[in-house]
Amino acid sequence: MEQLLVILLVKLAVAASLASLLSRSSRFLGLLLREERTMVERLQVAGGISFFCVSGSTLRVITPTYAGMDLALEGSMVAGMVGGYISGLLTGVVCSLPAMMAGEYLAMPLYAAVGVLGGLLRDLAPEPDEIWRFTPFFDLSLYRLVRYPADRRRTVYHVSILMAILSAELVRLVSSQVFGEQYVFALSGGRQGWLLAAVFLTTVFTVAVPLKIWNSARNERLLEVKERLLVQARLSALAGQINPHFLFNTLNTVSSLIRTNPDQARQVVYKLSNILRRLLRKTGSFAPLRDELAFIEDYLSIEMVRFGDKLRFEKAVEPGTQDLQIPAMLLQPLVENSVKHGLASKVTGGVIRVSARRSGDGRLALTVEDDGVGIEEERLAGLLDRGGIGVRNVNERLQVLFGNGYRLAVQSRPGEGTRTEIDLPAR
Numbered sequence: 479m480e481q482l483l484v485i486l487l488v489k490l491a492v493a494a495s496l497a498s499l500l501s502r503s504s505r506f507l508g509l510l511l512r513e514e515r516t517m518v519e520r521l522q523v524a525g526g527i528s529f530f531c532v533s534g535s536t537l538r539v540i541t542p543t544y545a546g547m548d549l550a551l552e553g554s555m556v557a558g559m560v561g562g563y564i565s566g567l568l569t570g571v572v573c574s575l576p577a578m579m580a581g582e583y584l585a586m587p588l589y590a591a592v593g594v595l596g597g598l599l600r601d602l603a604p605e606p607d608e609i610w611r612f613t614p615f616f617d618l619s620l621y622r623l624v625r626y627p628a629d630r631r632r633t634v635y636h637v638s639i640l641m642a643i644l645s646a647e648l649v650r651l652v653s654s655q656v657f658g659e660q661y662v663f664a665l666s667g668g669r670q671g672w673l674l675a676a677v678f679l680t681t682v683f684t685v686a687v688p689l690k691i692w693n694s695a696r697n698e699r700l701l702e703v704k705e706r707l708l709v710q711a712r713l714s715a716l717a718g719q720i721n722p723h724f725l726f727n728t729l730n731t732v733s734s735l736i737r738t739n740p741d742q743a744r745q746v747v748y749k750l751s752n753i754l755r756r757l758l759r760k761t762g763s764f765a766p767l768r769d770e771l772a773f774i775e776d777y778l779s780i781e782m783v784r785f786g787d788k789l790r791f792e793k794a795v796e797p798g799t800q801d802l803q804i805p806a807m808l809l810q811p812l813v814e815n816s817v818k819h820g821l822a823s824k825v826t827g828g829v830i831r832v833s834a835r836r837s838g839d840g841r842l843a844l845t846v847e848d849d850g851v852g853i854e855e856e857r858l859a860g861l862l863d864r865g866g867i868g869v870r871n872v873n874e875r876l877q878v879l880f881g882n883g884y885r886l887a888v889q890s891r892p893g894e895g896t897r898t899e900i901d902l903p904a905r
Contacts (some may be wrong), residue, residue, distance in 0.1 A: 482665065482673060482677075483630055483676070484546075485665065486546065486680040488548075489542055489548075489549070490654050490683055490684060490687065492534065492546060492547055493549055493552065493687050493688055494553050494687050494688075496530040496549070496688070497688035497692060498691055499530070500692070501691055501695040505522070506522075506526045507696070509522060509523050509526075510560065510658070510692050510695070510697060511696055513606040513607065515561065517564070518599050521565075523557065523560060523561035523563040524557055524561060524566075524568040524569045527557045527565075527569050528553070528557070528569045530549070531554075531572075531573040532556065532573055532575065534548050534549050535547075535573055535574075535577060537563075538663070545663075550554070550573035550585070550589050551647070551681070553573055554566055554590070554592045554596065555593065555595065555596040555642075555643060556685055556688050557599065558570075558594060558597040558598075558599070559600050559685075559689070560596075560600070560609070560689075560692070561600075563597030565593070565597070565711055566592070566595070566596040566597045567590050567594050567597070569589075570588075570594075571586060571588070571589070571590050573589055574586035577662075579665060581661075582659060582660065582661055582662050582663055583661055584653055584662040588650060588653065588662060595646065598643055599638070603760075604635055609697065610636060610692075610693040611636070611693075612639050612640075612686060612687060612689055613636060613686070614640065614686040628904070640682060643681060643685050644678055644682065646681075647677070647681040648678075650662060650664045651677075652852050657754045664773045665677050683709040691801065693819070725750075727818065728746070728780055728797075728812070731830050732747060745783060751774060753776050753777065756769075763805040763879065764805060765805075766800065766801055766803060766804075767804050767842075768801060768802050768803060770806070771800070771832065773810060774809055774832065776815075778830070779814035781817050785817075788826065789817070789827050789830070790830070791831075791832070792831045794831070794833040794835075795833065795834065795838060796834060798836070799816065799835065799842065800834075803905035804842070804844070804858070804905075805875055805879055808872060809832060809846060811869070811872055812846040813830060814868055816830045816846060816896065817825040817830070817850035818846075819850070819853075819896075820851060820852070820896055821850040823850075824850050828895070829848065829849055830848045831846070832844075832845070832846050841901055841904055842901070842903070843901050844900040846897075846899065847896065849894070850896065851893065852890045852892040852893055852895055853896055854888040854892060855892075872886065872888050875886065876900070876902065883903055884900070884901065885899070885900070885901040885902075886898070887899045
């Protein structure tokens with residue numbers, strides 16, 4: 479009696495351990511995320527489960543003391559439920575090979591049939607991912623059946639899974655008693671009913687535990703994917719705030735030049751087309767610093783048409799930093815702010831300076847400064863939260879990308895100019 483209980487506990491522990499090991503495989507976990515799989519992917523699901531089940535069956539055949547290592551029936555059922563008929567059938571055949579070599583000739587038809595049964599349960603699921611919601615607690619299923627009549631189909635399906643697992647174990651036990659233990663391996667509780675119930679419950683939990691472990695891993699991976707898509711969507715929305723803002727200002731410049739200087743208007747349109755071409759090619763959230771500086775030069779060449787010699791541009795880029803990746807369209811809004819708010823109202827114009835250097839510890843320091851009219855102290859205090867589109871947008875994008883791993887500071891004195899410093903990880 480005590481030996482059988484130990485075997486059953488070992489069986490549960492082995493099932494949980496092997497499921498955890500498989501969930502650590504990025505490839506196997508990727509297969510679990512797909513509800514529709516190719517033939518090759520179904521074979522890979524069967525191969526991953528079969529590898530461990532065959533090892534346990536072989537160890538049980540060689541050393542009967544390790545009977546708890548044999549998960550052939552449960553593995554075949556799980557493979558069918560997760561991967562479909564082909565995965566279940568193949569797993570059942572492969573897992574039965576050690577037993578067949580030991581003379582247990584009923585093992586192959588039994589385990590293959592159990593694998594096909596698992597595939598049938600998968601096809602009967604009300605929803606494609608309903609198989610992952612299976613619970614081995616029969617009383618909970620009955621409670622849901624009474625408490626939530628609208629979900630009756632779903633509850634009946636879970637009860638059907640439970641009955642299928644119990645039926646598979648019953649067939650194995652009856653076959654062992656009718657044809658003899660030498661033809662098929664089965665754990666038996668003898669004449670003690672509670673031990674027999676423990677055997678059946680262990681089989682149910684041995685099927686349910688891998689499903690729960692893999693479902694937890696699937697949910698974590700799906701959550702990561704959704705968070706990544708959410709970040710990308712938010713970045714796209716923020717970038718969408720910048721581009722129309724920039725285009726609106728540029729088109730205003732073109733409209734003011736059409737009547738007064740058509741040649742210059744044509745030049746601006748031509749340069750604008752180059753900028754739009756660059757924007758349309760931009761597909762990622764990051765871009766090399768070299769490309770961002772080239773974008774700023776194109777942008778300022780448009781502004782210089784309007785300002786003439788009053789607007790000058792200087793850059794100081796430390797060697798080796800131009801190939802580093804920075805968030806796309808990071809510097810242009812700051813430069814645009816310098817032009818629009820810092821220099822546009824200054825009679826003598828001014829200079830915009832952009833610098834880049836390594837600040838140590840694998841970080842990059844970027845600076846955009848001008849000698850324009852500056853910002854009042856009251857407005858400067860809430861610039862990052864309540865400022866214009868440019869600075870606020872840059873701050874929000876940096877928060878999405880780096881969390882607390884960046885620093886954005888704006889320093890300004892009325893009549894002297896504005897300096898914006900950004901410190902972020904060097905990519």
